[in-house]
Amino acid sequence: MTLYAVILIAVLVAMLMTLIRALLGPSLFDRVLAVNSLGTKTVLLIAATGFLMGRPEFLDIALAYALINFIGTVAILKFFELPDPGTSHYSEDDY
Amino acid sequence: MTDFLLAVVSWPLAIVGIVFLVSGAVGLVRLPDLYTRLHSASVTDTGATLVLGFVLILQALVVFGSFMAAIKLLMIVVFTLLTAPTASHVLAKTALLTGQVPVDGQGKPLLESSEAATRLARSRVDATDAEDA
Numbered sequence: 001m002t003l004y005a006v007i008l009i010a011v012l013v014a015m016l017m018t019l020i021r022a023l024l025g026p027s028l029f030d031r032v033l034a035v036n037s038l039g040t041k042t043v044l045l046i047a048a049t050g051f052l053m054g055r056p057e058f059l060d061i062a063l064a065y066a067l068i069n070f071i072g073t074v075a076i077l078k079f080f081e082l083p084d085p086g087t088s089h090y091s092e093d094d095y
Numbered sequence: 096m097t098d099f100l101l102a103v104v105s106w107p108l109a110i111v112g113i114v115f116l117v118s119g120a121v122g123l124v125r126l127p128d129l130y131t132r133l134h135s136a137s138v139t140d141t142g143a144t145l146v147l148g149f150v151l152i153l154q155a156l157v158v159f160g161s162f163m164a165a166i167k168l169l170m171i172v173v174f175t176l177l178t179a180p181t182a183s184h185v186l187a188k189t190a191l192l193t194g195q196v197p198v199d200g201q202g203k204p205l206l207e208s209s210e211a212a213t214r215l216a217r218s219r220v221d222a223t224d225a226e227d228a
Binding site for chain 2: 003004006007010011013014015017018020021027029030032033034036037040041043044047048051054056059060062063066067069070073074077080081
């Protein structure tokens, strides 16, 4: 029990610091990085919470969160990378 | 006896994981520019997930006796180890492509302009673009 509580508190402290970076910025990419990192920590948080409450079924939620976190980051970055994200991939001379 | 052995294995691993976790978060707050922060965030994403995931797998098997929970945790760890470096790579590439210039420890830019950063991101690292890289 104590083990899960210690992990949980450490994750919460780390999340707080990550949140500070998300609020401070300064650039868009710092915020995206902080949100992505926050998502990874949330997966750990959900898993540790499930173990603390004696219900490992919480891991399903953590698994879904891990996948959505990656998809969301790539989607945001693709939106800001390409001039028209709906239509194009790189053309040959973009590389 | 089993409890004692489990504690002897779990606690040091958990402490190592927490050190990865908190040092990555401190780096995220303290380091000077985006690319260095990216580096410290990767420490948390891979190191802490791997070690703490292993601790939780051990707990799931021994304390809860749940093989399914261990499989799910293993899937979470594998997914995170695959996706976190990919996300970091995409983030660094996009930042360079949109003209974020890396700086050194004194805040001096390492490239002359954001156009140079875009050119660097678009160049293939081969013989023809050696002067860009």
